[in-house]
Amino acid sequence: MSNSSVYSSELKAGQFISESKNRFLCTVKIDGIEEVCYIASSCRLDNFIDLRGKRVLLLKNKGAKGRTKYSVVGVKYKRSYIILNSSWANKAVGEGFLKRKFSFLGKRKDYRAETDVNGYKADFFIPSSKTLIEVKSVISTSEIAAFPTVYSERTLIQLEKIAELIDEGYKGYFLIVSLNPYVKEIKLIQDTEVARQLSECIVRGLIVKGFRCRLSDNGLPQITNEIPVQI
Numbered sequence: 155m156s157n158s159s160v161y162s163s164e165l166k167a168g169q170f171i172s173e174s175k176n177r178f179l180c181t182v183k184i185d186g187i188e189e190v191c192y193i194a195s196s197c198r199l200d201n202f203i204d205l206r207g208k209r210v211l212l213l214k215n216k217g218a219k220g221r222t223k224y225s226v227v228g229v230k231y232k233r234s235y236i237i238l239n240s241s242w243a244n245k246a247v248g249e250g251f252l253k254r255k256f257s258f259l260g261k262r263k264d265y266r267a268e269t270d271v272n273g274y275k276a277d278f279f280i281p282s283s284k285t286l287i288e289v290k291s292v293i294s295t296s297e298i299a300a301f302p303t304v305y306s307e308r309t310l311i312q313l314e315k316i317a318e319l320i321d322e323g324y325k326g327y328f329l330i331v332s333l334n335p336y337v338k339e340i341k342l343i344q345d346t347e348v349a350r351q352l353s354e355c356i357v358r359g360l361i362v363k364g365f366r367c368r369l370s371d372n373g374l375p376q377i378t379n380e381i382p383v384q385i
Contacts, residue, residue, distance in 0.1 A: 164214040165373045166224065170205040173198055180226060182210060192225040194239040197304055202293045203236065205229055210238075211369070228369055235369045236293060236334045243291035243331035244277055246367040246375035251278065255377060258363075259285060259327070271324070274315040285325040288312060292330060297338045298384075301330050302348045313351040317358055326360040328352065330383060335368035341384040356385065 171181040171188060182191045191212060199205060212224035227242070228235035237243075248267055250256060262280045269279040271286060278287035290309070292299045302309065320326050330340050342349050342362075356362060364383040370376045 165227075166212045166214065168210050168212050168224070168226075170208050170210045170226070170229065172206065173200055179222070180205075182212065182224070182226060184212065184224065189224065190222055192220075192222040194225065194241060199238060199293070202303060203229065203295055211235060211373075213373075231295070231334065232336060234335050236295070237367065237369060237375055238293070238333070240291040240293075240333070242375040243333065243367065244289050246331060246377050247278065247287075247289050247329060247365075249374060250377045255365075255380065259283075259287070272319060272322075274312065274319060283325060284323060285327065286316060286319060287327045287329060288316065289329045289331060291333050292337075292340065293333050294337060295334065297336070299332050299334070299337045299340050300343050301340050302343060302346060305346070306348065309348050310351055313348070313355055316360060317351075317355050320355065320358045320360060326355065326358075328355070328360055328362045330362065330364045331377070332364070332366040332381065335366055335378060337366050337381065339382050339384065340364040353385075 168182040168184040171183055173180045178192055180191055180193045181188050209230035210226050211228040213227045215223060215225055227239050228237050251265060260283055264282050265278055265280045267278055269276050271279055276286045277289045292301045316326050332340060362383050362385060364381045365377050366381055367375050367377045
């Protein structure tokens with residue numbers, strides 16, 4: 155059975171009720187019954203988007219021992235969905251890595267995902283060209299999405315390591331993926347530690363690009379097109 159058929163057969167609709175005080179949990183009404191569901195976000199989503207009463211897409215969790223039966227993966231927005239699982243930005247990039255939209259990376263058939271490169275865990279790595287690719291996601295209902303929206307010590311550490319590796323001869327790309335398919339542009343918030351560290355990496359040679367993705371008809375996330383990033 156293909157991945158697409160697995161996703162399409164296990165996606166289910168529900169109505170979002172509320173986020174829990176406990177991280178990664180929320181309440182969704184499914185077939186008229188309120189259930190606790192998993193939501194893959196390290197911070198509260200109501201800081202970015204109002205989900206109350208909205209139609210959401212759920213993916214059935216694997217295994218029978220988990221605390222929740224479903225995970226929330228998207229919320230209805232206009233004629234599509236905003237993806238709510240931030241890790242699906244990586245999934246979308248991985249699905250389209252060998253397609254033409256990523257041709258700027260050059261030869262990349264030997265790429266590897268989640269690979270350790272001298273102590274830095276790259277989202278993607280192309281050994282033949284010593285190219286590092288870091289993927290970040292952003293959730294916004296505005297046409298111009300702001301990045302970053304929250305302070306991230308992890309991102310700062312990653313950028314410090316990327317700067318070191320670029321100085322050692324590696325190439326670097328920083329891909330910011332909008333999980334809202336209607337976002338037209340990404341704007342870097344200047345007065346942040348991440349922006350300052352990112353600017354230092356850009357001076358060293360890091361290339362920053364923006365993309366947007368959407369849920370395809372079979373329920374898989376896919377990159378649709380590149381969008382500008384205001385540096």
